[in-house]
Amino acid sequence: MAERHVLGLSGGRDSAALAVHMAQAHPELELEYFFTDTGKELPEVYEYLGRLEGFVGKPIERLNPDRDFDFWLRQYNSFLPSPRTRWCTRQLKIRPFEQWLWPSLDAGDTVVSYVAIRSDESYREGYASTHPNLKVRLPFREVGIDKAAVIDILNASGLGLPRYYDWRSRSGCTFCFFQQKIEWVRLMERHPESFEEAKAYEKNAVDHGSPFTWSQGESLDELARPDRVAQIRADHDRRVARAASRRVVNPLRRDDDPIDMDELYGASKVCLTCHK
Structure with a gap:
């Protein structure tokens, strides 16, 4: 049975810094990078992902959902997603991720998923594995990397921060309901x-x-x-x-x-x- 190592990228600084950290600290791992594309991302996100691909020297797998935001909006009777009803995350992010990995997991492979939760984010939890062969690791917590260290990693790599941080706090859909x-x-x-x-x-x-x-x-x-x-x-x-x-x-x-x-x-x- 194979062992796969996957790292999800959002276009945000933390996951980008984790990709840089893992490439430098664990070059022995054959990491697979992926991005679940909603089709409603900022252009700055796509530009940054392209630069990140150049740094890690590997393609970033685009997990495009087979049904887009407009399809799911109709399925939910035109009700917008909200902090209380996050159907967008379920259908446009988690579902494509599981569809991508489940055949391999069901075949007996072990998949290790690396998540960019920092050491100063004690209130956050990672994706809860729903398959016995899927393992979740939090490398930043394991080695004590906080927000300041994330920024240092990106600056030292030459990537810097994504350009949208000049005016926006996070990646995600242009109409994300978590925006201030x-x-x-x-x-x-x-x-x-x-x-x-x-x-x-x-x-x-x-x-x-x-x-x-x-x-x-x-x-x-x-x-x-x-x-x-x-x-x-x-x-x-x-x-x-x-x-x-x-x-x-x-x-x-x-x-x-x-x-x-x-x-x-x-x-x-x-x-x-x-x-x-």
């Missing part, structure tokens, strides 16, 4: 076509009786009003100022290092398959 309101404003400015697509999905869902909007408590039409945008910006600036005033001086960190969204709004239990 300031991120919706920035999406509207940087990728207006994606913002308009999200508005169209939302309007269709509301017309079909969906109780959810992408952003909690208001529609994207409401969020996009100039007075509301100004309010969101002001609230975000206040949060940044408060967080900056609480920062402990660190001689190893530049004063202009950006403040993470998790620092500003609190860490959330986001979907790991999308955001790591």
